[in-house]
Structures are given as C-alpha cells and as structure tokens.
Amino acid sequence: MNVVAPSGASVYNITAGKTLPQWIPNRSKKEMKKDTDFQHRIQLLQDFEFNGSCQQIRVSDDGYYIAAVGMYPPRLKIYAVEDLAMKCERGLDCEVVQFCFLSDDYKKLALLQSDRHIEIHAQYGTHYKVRLPKFGRDMIFDRSTAELYTAASGKDVYRFNLSTGQFQESFRSTSKEGNNCIDQHPDHLLVAVGGDNGILGCFDTRQTAQVGQLNIKKQVGANSITSVKFDRKETMQVAVGTDSGVVLIYDIRSSTPLLVKDHQYELPIKDIQFQGDYCISSDSRICKIWNKRDAKPYVNIESEHTINRATIVDNSGLMFLAEQKDKMEIYYIPGLGVAPFWCSFLDNLTEELEQDNQTVIYDDYKFITRAELESFGLNKLIGTPYLRAYMHGFFMDARLYRKVFDMANPYGYKEYVQERIKKKRDEQQASRITKKRKGPKVNKFFHERYLQDLKDDDRFGALMNKDEFEIDPNSEEFKQRNRHQEQETEPNDHEMSAQPFEDYQVEEPTEKKPKHQARSVQKSVSLDRRERKLKASLGSRVKTQPTKKPRATKSSSKNMEFTFVPESHKKRMKSKKNAK
Template sequence: MQVTRLNEVKIYSLSTGPSLPEWISSKKKRAVQKKNVDVRRRIELIQDFNMPTVSTTIKVSRDGQYIMATGTYKPRIRCFDTYQLSLKFERCLDSEVVTFDILSDDYSKIVFLHCDRYIEFHSQHGYYYKTRIPKFGRDFSYHYPSCDLYFVGASSEVYRLNLEQGRYLNSLQTDASENNVCDINPIHCLFATGTAEGKVECWDPRTRNRVGVLDCALSSVTADTEIDGLPSISALKFNGALNMAVGTSTGQILLYDLRSNNPLVIKDHLYGLPIKSILFQDPLDLIISADSRIIKMWNKDTGKIFTSMEPEHAINDVCLYPNSGMLLMANEDPKMNIYYIPVLGPAPRWCSFLDSLTEELEENPESTVYDDYKFVTRKDLENLGLAHLIGSPLLRAYMHGFFMDIKLYHKVKMMVNPFAYEEYRKEKIRQKIEETRAQRVQLKKLPKVNKELALKLIEEEEEQQPARKKKRKNLPNILTDDRFKVMFENPDFQVDEKSEEFRLLNPLVSKISEKRKKKLKILEQQAAQEQEKEEEPEGKPSDAESSETSDDEKGWVEEVRKQRKLIRQEEKVKRQERFKEDQQTTLKPQFFEIKTGEEFRSFKDSVKKQKLTKKTLGDRLKLQEKLGTLSVSDTTVGSKQMSFKLKQSEQQKKQQEAEKQHHQERKNIRRSASHLKSKRGRRRPF
C-alpha cells in the first residue's frame, strides 16, 4: 500500500505492488511472497481485480454489492461481488463496449452500447436481446418514468428506444452535427445533450420539445488557450435540480446554474486533454474531474484545489463508491486502481478494516515511509566510518540525520563489526541460561542490578510490616511486581550515583548509601562463605547514627554546596586532561589529504621547483650551498652555460664505505675449492 500526501490530504493506493499470474500454483505463490517484499506487503482488496489487457469503463450497482467493469482483449465484462471479495462472473462479448449502464439495483438488468452500433441487453442469467441503431453511438441515458433509452452519437438525431413497448419511438432532432454525451436530471428529468459545436441542448421528455440552448464554447475560450477550433463537449453531469457541470475537449470544466447563461466557476486542468468524467461529492462540496492524465478534486464554490492524483497509466473512467471515500478507476493497464481517501468518507462496510489500518499507519508513520532505507545520525556515520559520504547521493538529508540504503547500511556494519552476530548470539544464550537458573530453588539474595535500591526497599518493607499487620492491608511490593522486573535485571536501568543530577538531588543520601554499601559487602561475604536461607538480622540504630542523621538533616544546604564545589573541581580536571590529550594526539590524515611517502616525492619536488624558479640565480645557489646539495664544478664554459655536480650526502658516503668494507671481508674469508677432487671407489661384494 502506497501513501501520498497533497495539501495535507492522505491518499492510500490499494493497488500498488506486483500482481501474481493466475496460472501459477499456490506453492509457487507462497515462494514468491517469501522472496519478494513488495508482494508480501501488498493489499489484495478484491481477488483478481483486473482485466487481461485494458479496462475501459467501471460502475457500481445501486445496492453497492457489485462492481462491474468492461475491458479488452477479448471484449468482456466482469462482475465482482464485494461481499465475497472475489469475481462473481465473467462474460465475453462480440465487440468492444463504448459504455454501459446498470438499470436494476443489482446486476440483473444491464445495457451495453457496442462500437459496431449494436445495443445488447443482459439479464441475470446472461445474454437476453440485441438490436441496432442507425448511427454509431457514443453515449446513452435511461429515463425511468417512461422507460426510454436516449442514444446520442455521430448524428444530429437522438434515438429513443422504449423498453416497455419494445420498439423505437420518434427521435429528437437537434441543431448539432454530432452529439457526444448526454445526461438526465434525476429530479425533474430534464434531458441534456452535449454537441460537437460546444453547445448543450436541453429537452423536456414530456413534450419532446427543446427548452433551451447553452453555448459553452465561448465561455471556455480565453486569451491563453490555443485551439484549432471551437471546443466540443466531452463530459456532462447534473447535480441536484439546478446545477450542471460541463467538460470540454480542451480541458476546462464549467459549472452552471440552469437559471443563468454565465458559468459560476471555470476550472482548467491545464493539460489540454478532453475531460472524461465528472463526479460530485456533496458532503464536502467537491467536484471530481478527470482527464486521461490526472484526477483533480476542487471546491465547486471557489474552484480551489483540494487534492489531485496522477497515476502511471492513462485514465479511461472514474467511479466513486457511494457514501464512502473509495475511488475506483479504469485505465490503460490490466490492473484496475483502487484509491482510499479517508477525508472524503469512511471505508465501505465490506472493507471496514481499512479505517483501523489507516489509523495505525497515522500513529506510526515511520513504518510506512522509506521501508528500504535506514535513518542514521551524524554520530552513527562517524562510528561506521562513512562521514565522508555526507553530501553525496548515497545519503539523503532529513531533519537531524540522513537516510541511506538499508543494504549498504547492513554491509558496512558487517565490515565494521563482523562478530556482532556472534556477540548477540552469546548474549541471548546467557539470558536463556539466567532464566533457567531463576527457576531453580535459590537462596534469598539481592538482584544483580540496583542492589542498593533493592536493599532500601527491603528495609522499608520490614519497617512497615507491623503497621501492615495492624491495618491488615496488602500494599504492593516493587520487588515482586512483574512490571518493575526489568529494573532489577537489565543493566541499562542501573542508577548512576556519580551523575550530577543524583548528587545534587540527593545530598543527604551519601552517608546512608555508604552504610548500605558496607552492609552489602558483609552480605556478599556471608553468602559466599555460607549458603544458608537465613536473612541478615538488623539491629536498632545507635545514638551516634541518629545524631549523624539529624546533623545531616540540619545542614543539608552545606552538603549541597559541597557537592557543587566538587562537581566544579571535577569538571576543571576533566577539561585539563582533555586539553593535554588534544595537544598530544596527532590527527590522522583524511582521505583527501596528501600523505608522506615515496609516491608523493615527485609532487613535493615540483612544488619546490616552482618556488625556486621565482628566485634569482644567486639566491638559489646560496640556498643550495647552505643545504649542501649542490656544488659548482665548472663555471668557465662560455658566458651563458654552467654545469653543476651533485654532492653525496654523509649517509650515502657511509653506506658506500660499509659496502666496500663488507666486500673486502668477504674476499678475505673466501677459500678456493680446487683441492677437492672426485674419487671413484670400487664396490665391495656383500
């Protein structure tokens, strides 16, 4: 499931992720789901909600139980049952479907308008009847009071087919050369047709007379629009008794009040593509308009954009599930898209789990964003040795850190610490052993973590025992409570008594804690020597101890001041130590610094030569004589030529002398082998 956000409106795409073919076995499907993360994370809302190649139109029945869609190739219709979340039936047709309509509340009465001028009727069991119209049809509407079907197409006439009588009636003659779309108002049953000349003609079905003509082409043409001719009407939709939205072939939507010739709002998609679908969303006063590239939602009163969606493939048809925030789309792709927008409304009853799912995603947004990336801070990069990647395409800056590829992160982490898994495994084994030991019968002893706190709680419990007996109330004990069990087992919860906050907030606990530490040492020694189940007896505090505590309570202010002075002194000492360490430590060369070595000698020599060329000849000779690297051997050869001879350094002289001496010693020690001769002896018999 993919989540996008535009204008603070979240849009959940429920059709993202790869789809598995129908012909593979269930075993192979499970294997693919284990390997591919995208397949495992996808949400299959309706099983096999797709077409073989392309889906052309999509509609929902009035009862909301069935979703019907047409597509190619081969031409077919598929009906999906939302209660079963699967395919109800599939029927193949003779030719491609231009548009269709569901006349009943369920799928029992369907009318198809084909591209070859045929009109096909289907009932619940399948094909029922087929007839033909004189011209190629483009759209049709059903008039419920008279049971008439109005067909418009590549003709100036509007053909009427009465389903009650089963015959054609007199057609309506319009002034247009062709009619593209039509619609009937559900309240007062006004019939409107959009022409190729950019006009909308309205007819009264009762008298079969034209009651008005609306010229939309002149209102849609502005100085910025570049068109070859007048725009034609490509979409038409009524809303209520007085509102009507008209879509043009140049990408404009005009919202009209039937009592006025001027549009209330003009909205331009700015793509120059014909509008294919217009829908009204009454609870939020929105209009959903779509062309082949984008779906836009905007306010019908102000024209302000609400949100938009731009899918990967071209859009053919859009359908809004009634009384919900679900949007269905047929496009130039086998998979039909499903979008869920919680702002528009709740999820339908058959997929009510989407509401709880989206709420969980909103509570934990980090789990759904950047699943294949790891968020790291600058300190993490320094620990991994990847600080030099800051600013490169491998790191994407985000808030106080960076996003990096999760595969690269795991690879670098394994290189930095290859034994991390072994350490983790040993720690888990140790924890398991400790858990098994805890189940044995053990002596009553203090925990390993926060021993002083545990001893303090034991002492308080023993002091409160007589009071409990009198009141007869069982007060909760932290040591035996499972909620605080980790505090005495996990070393991460160890109380740091050396911290500044603890020392300033608990100045009077210092002497008491020292007494507890002594007592702990005594208990540990006794536990090591004698493994008995007896508890350490406690005596009453002496008069000296009581006087010490009273003195501490009186002079708590002085104790706080002493602790502050000690903290300041410790900070000064730490600063001095850090300063000394900074002076002693030498920074290691970075990857961009020039290191000393044989491979960089030529680079340094070239730099020195460039500096020497800027000086005069006399200054260069003086400088090289001081260094002892050159000596003038011959300066009398001509007036413009000089020759120099390099001097040998003392180290080179010593090395040559040592080599000569070594060769001389080897010559003195060497002995000739001329006196050695080979002698053949006779073999003795056995």
C-alpha cells in the same frame, strides 16, 4: 496497501503491488512468505482485472454488485461484494462504449457497443439486440419513462422505449457533427447534451425541441464538450468538461459560470462526478478532487497508464479507476467518506497506518541534491526522465543511483561488509556488560589531550562534531602557533638534529674487560651499586660505612711458572754465595 499523500490528504492505494501470477515464475512459495510486499498486500476483490485493459466500472443502485467491461477479448465481469469475488463473466462480440444498470441489481443490463448495437442482458445472458442508425457515443437510462437515451454521431439523440420495444421520436440538437455526452437530473428530469460544436443543449422529456442552450465555445474557447454531469445534491447546478481540459460549473438559470477549474494538461475531460462538497474530474493522465465551491484542490491522483474512467461509490470514499492496464485500481480516501459496508475493515487498517506516522513519498526513488549530482558528473541528466525535480534536489531511480554510487566508490562494498561484521560482533557481545563511549567526530587527538575539561560544556560541542572546526596538526599554521610545545615535548630530537651527520659514524675504541674477575672485585662493585641506590632513595638520612679495600691477590706465577737456567750460571751463583 500503499499510502499516497502528495497534497497532505490521505489516499490509500488498495491494489498496490504485483499480482500473484506475475510472482509465481520468479519466486518460490517460501520466498514469498518472507516478502513484505506480499504479506502487506490486500486483495479486496478476487480476479479484479482483465487481460488487456478496463473501459469502465459501475456500481449497482443497491450497492451489492459491481460491473466492469474490458478488453481483450471484450468481456463483462460482475462481482458480488458480499462474497468479495467474481459472480459471473460473459464474453462479448465487440467493444463496449457505455453501459448502465436497468434494475437495482445485476439482473438487467444495457450495453452500448461499438458496432452500432445496444445489447440487452438478463440474468441468464444476452436477451435482445437493437441496432442504431448511427454510431453511439454515450447512453443513459430514464427510469421514469423506461427509455434509453443515446447520443450518437449525428445531431439526433435516439430514444428507445424498453416497455414497447420501439424507438420514439428523437431529440434534435444543434450539433450536426454529433453529440459526445448526455446526462439527466432525477428531480426535474432535464436532459443535458454536449455536442462537438461546443454548445450545451437541454431537453424536456415531454417534447423533442430544445428548451435552452449554452454556448461554451465563446466563453472558454473550447471546440467541443466531452463530458456533462448534474449535481444530485444541488438541483440547479451542472458541470461541463471540455476538450481543452477545463471544467465549468453553471447554474442552469444563468449563462455565467459559477466556477472554472483548469486541469492544465490540455487533455479532454473524460468523466465528472460529485461527492458531497467535492467534484471529481478526470482526464487521461490525472484524476483531480477539488472543492466545488472555491475550486481548492484536495487530492490529485496521477497514473502511469491512461485513465479511461473514474467511478466513486456513493456516500463513501472508495473509488475505482479503469485504466489501460490489466489491473483495476482501487483507492480509498477517508476525507470523502467512510468505507462501504462490505469493506468496513478498511477504516481500521487506515487508522493503524496513521498511528505509524510513516509517510512514503516514493518507494523506488532516491533523493539526491544538486551538489551530489555534480560530484557524480551527472549534470547532463537534468531535464531528462531519469531525474525528477523536487525541492532543492532531484529524485533518481534507486537502481540507477546504486550503479553510479558503486562506480564512484568501488570500495563501498568492502566497507559495507566490514560494517556488517562489526554489527554482528556487537550483537554477539551485547550480553556483556560494557561501557560504550562515543568519541567525537573530529579532533579526536586534541579531545583526549586538551579538551577533556570542555567535554561537559555544551558551548564547545561544535568543536568535536562539525568538520568546520577540524584541526590539522600537520599544517604550517598549527606548527607556528605551537612551536614552543614541540620544543618541550621533543628536546632530544631537536638536539640530535643540530649535530652534524659525521658524528654518528665515529666509533670510539672500548677497553676489553677480562672475562673472569676476582670475587673480591665483584663484591666491591656490587657494594658500590647498592650504595648508589640507597643514596638515591634515602638521600642524606642514610649514613653508609666506608668499604674496606680489597686485599692484594698473590700472583700465582711464583708457584706455577718454570724458567730455564743454564748450568754454568748456576755454578757461578753458587760460588759467589760460598765466597761470602
């Protein structure tokens, strides 16, 4: 069930989505169970479709049966609302132009066909055929006289009496080109006929001559009248639709229209109906529901396919649209009335949808602003069917937007994968007790360093959220204003930068230290280090004793060195010693 609310009123499309035979080749049954569109779909009536298109839909007077005619091939389908399924299907010889119920149920039907025949159907099938002198365009059934009135291509309105099985004397209209539409009020029994000459003629069933006429062509400039309908609630009011897309409501006692409604599409009005205080008029493109007293619009239902007829169930908000496609559309409008007795569950479903407060404008479209459109370089698409203007931007097909976005951002898929991985990781760690802190969008460095005192103040919240307040630490303006802070934080770098480059390449020679030192020297060095540490930690409160000087180590060369002395020198030294 799809919600369509373009004008504020709730409109529910019961038949939204694909049909089941179109899904079977593409998806398996397991995948269909996971499809939300398949789970939420509603099949109000079984097999409520045709192979080609539907021409017209009618509801029986007792409200228990729905009949529909369609193409191709020409067929008649009858549905029983108690079973919510099709009761029978009948093949026809040619296309049906108009049909009507002859009884309160489905057992008697009359079908006006395009081959100049009126086919009478009974419960068992075709009962009788009657050939008309000219091609028929519209047909109604008068229950008071049991006669069929047929508007044809000539000026005559043919009358066929079903009780006697004979043609009666025809009504003579002023339209020589032909009559397009016909209707009768059940109370005063006046018959209104709209012709190709733009004149609306009224007939009394007790005589064949016209009792009155109204020239619509002079008032609105219409060439012909395409539809006419009496208001069952207001006895003296009649609505007239023209080929230029204008609907006029008249009082039959006056030649001045009470109200004029323009569809603004300049397409012929195909059907007019009344429901309470509202009038439902439709052309091949749109079905409009508006107030019959002030012409204020209530709901507009647009369709991608050509609309043939619109049928609304009496005293309810359920409406059928016969279109040039296989599926017959079903709409439910709670503002027009409650659901019929055979589908009263629709009221409960719509109440649940209203509680969700989810309004879907377009399912398969993406809204894009003009600035985003210019950033993608798609200005040439403005005015084409690819873009639909809406408010301050456009609606673009979601598939086209996805392609354009992927071309403009080739790394978008990698970012998407990283986000998915992060999301999965967070879900796995959700059981852990952690304190999540959401940092600011901009100025993260300055928030941690300088703005900690202002984080609880709402007046400065824009400094961390809006891009307009972002601070660039690499800009020249920032460096000039904060030069003194840089000198305090980085003095070594400043001093090193002042020195010449050659100083760093000069290597001063260092004295070589002996590998092995005496133990006394090592002890003195360790004591000096301990003194410095104690002085640094305790200061003047600690009095240290002076350390003793290390003893001079005797050279080991006297015991270990051997020198060579000649013998003559030894004798000389010995003689000197003896002489003393």
